[in-house]
Amino acid sequence: MSSHHHRTECRVVTAFFLGLLVGALATTRCPLTLNAGRYACRGRGLKEVPVPIGGPEKNHHAIDDLDISNNFIEILHPDSFKPYPRLRILRLERNRLWRITEEAFRSLPHLEQLYLRGNRLAIQPGGLNSRALTSLGGLRVLDLSENPIGYLPGQIFKPLVNLVELQLETMVRDVAFQRNCFEGLAALRRLSLAHNKFKTLPAFLAEEFRRLPSLKEVKLEGNSWNCDCHLSWISASMRWRAHGGLDDTSPEGNEPRCSQPEALANRPLFSLPHSEFQCAPVALNRETTQVHEAEVGATVTLVCNFHVQPRGYIRWYKDDQVIQRRTGWQRLQQQQQQESMTRVDRQLLLHQTNLTLFGVQPGRDDGLYVCETGNKRGKASVLFPLKVIYPDAEARVARLAANNALLLALILGGCLLMILAAAVVALLWYRKAKAAEGRARLLTTPSSSSTAAAAAAASDGLYTCETKVELAGDWSETITRLVEGEDQQGGQSGPLQKPPAEHGLLLTRLYVGWTCEEQNAVAAPFWQTDSGQKPTQQRQGDYPTGGNRTSSHAPYYVRTVKVHTNDGH
Structure with missing residues (x-):
């Protein structure tokens, strides 16, 4: 009895482990059951792309349609599709894909249709990027619906030169379009943006669509369109239909419709006249209740700025009365300007209106001025309280x-x-x-003793002009020159003693009187009397340190020169 019970337990355990083994194998392999080249392995709990097993080897290479939807595959590796070199159709819908490596499709040169609906793909590094699509030049159909794509960068689809149909439906997140996001899709005929959360689309897509020569069908149903001025380009684009332009291929009764504004709710988007796509005006002036004061006789200009499309009416009021309808307003002048806001939105206009009052007077021009603009979507106004004051x-x-x-x-x-x-x-x-x-x-030379005598006769006392001489070779000498006045005894000028010529001493010129000046030398001259006393009266001479003069009398003048040379030669 116990032996029988033991065998039963062994069978149960064996069956359990066999089940686990079969389940594990089933996660990477799927029995090969070809149906006209189609290999289906849907809903098998696969975490990797399966490898075909069973049947002749030639059947493996004959597979051109692989359906592995509704599994748990997260990553497509570079070798995931090497067993399927002839694949034309690949269905990976509703898996858990979040990453496609850049070489994942490198082994699929014949792929024509790729269905990635219902995964976790976002266009970002490490997710899905244009490099992963570079080897899909022959692709004709691409379905990226129900993915958190996030945004479409410029040239993301540029490698897909033969793509005919692109589906971007029911996106998990709002999609931001960047310029040139559809660049390179020269063969694209059908584009579906249906069943998203779009309320509007950027105006530059009009130019994007015009650059797609084969584009014929655009599906926009299932969105909550705000039919204002920002969407007017769609109406204009759909007018190509009569000339071979875009077609609305939405099913009958399911065409795109307006959700806003309330006046256009549930109106078909493409049958709406272009004049209905309007934006309510917005005043750009800063709101203020400050009273504008102006002195008597001044000229006052009131300026209003609005964003508005289309322009609609513009009126100025004074104390609730329309200015233009009153008489006697020759003192007022109105100006209006309009400019397209191309840097913000090509559908939005900046409008400016000015009111100028000349020679304002109290009582006559005091009051509340209002500028107002409006169209079918609303109106906006700016207030200007004005008070005229005496200075x-x-x-x-x-x-x-x-x-x-x-x-x-x-x-x-x-x-x-x-x-x-x-x-x-x-x-x-x-x-x-x-x-x-x-x-x-006062300038004299060694030979003009008469000039020296005249100078000596004009002054009293014996004077010495000294300048220190320091030359190369440790040579130094004081040069003394005696200048004797030519008086009744007819005295002569004394000799000029100087150092040997090889020392290069630069001789000085003697300014007789009380000025000592050296040429080509740095000099520090001064004068003193023959008794060694400083003069009692001073007179500034030509040289910066000056000279001195006394009232004593003597027939002789002594000049002692000490010179500092500039370069030591």
Whole structure:
């Protein structure tokens, strides 16, 4: 009895493990049952693309239609489809796909139809991108419906040069279109954007569609369209139908319809006249209750800015009365400007209206001014409370005084600068003239003892002009020159003692009197009397350190020179 019970338990355990093994094999393999080249493996709980098993090897290569929908496949690897080199149709609907590697379709050069509806694909790095589509140049049908695509970047479909049909229906998230997102689809004939959450589409898609030479059918039903000015381009595009342009291929009674505005609710989109696609105006002026004050006799301009399409009517009111309908308004002038807001939206216009009042007067021009614009979708207005005031006498006097004070300060500042400049010029001229006069009067040479005598006779005492001489080779010497006045005894000028010529001493010129000047040397001269006392009266000479003069008398002048050379030669 116990032995029989033991055998029963063994059979149960064996059957359990066999079931697990079969289930595991079933996740990667599927029995081959060909039906005209079609291999179906739907709803088998597969996590990987199956490998065909059973049957002749030639049947494996004959598969051109693979249906592995309703499974749990998440990633398509580079070798996932190597067993199917002749595949033309691939159905991967309602799996858990979130990643398609860039080389996943590299082994499918003959693929014509690809159905990826109902997965988790988003167009992003690591998800689905244009590189994964580069090897699908022969693809004719692509279904990306029911995926969280998110947005369509420019040139995403450019490799699909032979694509005829593109389905983007029932998207999980709103789709953002970027410019040139349909670029390269020269063969595209049918585009479906049905059953999404679209309320409007960007106006640049009109130009995108015009650049698709084969496009004939666009499906837009099942969306909550807001039939305002932003969608007017669709109405214009559908008018191509009479000239071989776009066709609405929606089923009868299921054509796209307006959800907004309320006045157009449930109206067929493509049968709506173009004039019905309007946007309510929006005032751009900042809202304020501030009273605008203007002085008597001033000119006042009131400016209103609106976003509006189409323009509709424009009116100005004063105290609830239309200005244009009243008489006696010759003092007013209205101007209007209109500009397309191409950088924001080509369907939206910027409109500006101005009202100018000349020579405003209290009582006559005081009041509440209103500019208003409107169309079928609504209206907008801007308020301008205006008050004409008499100028404050004290304030005007203060402003006038302030203006005059500023002008006077500018004038005085300019005059002061001119005087200062003239003083500087005069000082420079005076110093230059005095230098020239002193040199012309006192300059002498070693041979003109008469000039020295005249200078000696004009001054009293014995003077010494000293300048230190420091030359190369540690040589230094004091040069003394005695200048004797030519008096009644007829004295002669003493000799000039100098160092040897090889030291290159640059001889100086003697300015007799009380100026000592050296040429080509850095000198520090000074004068002293024969008794070694400093003079009691001083007079500035031509040289910057100047010279001195006393009232004593002596027939001889001694000049001692000490020179610092510039370059040491």
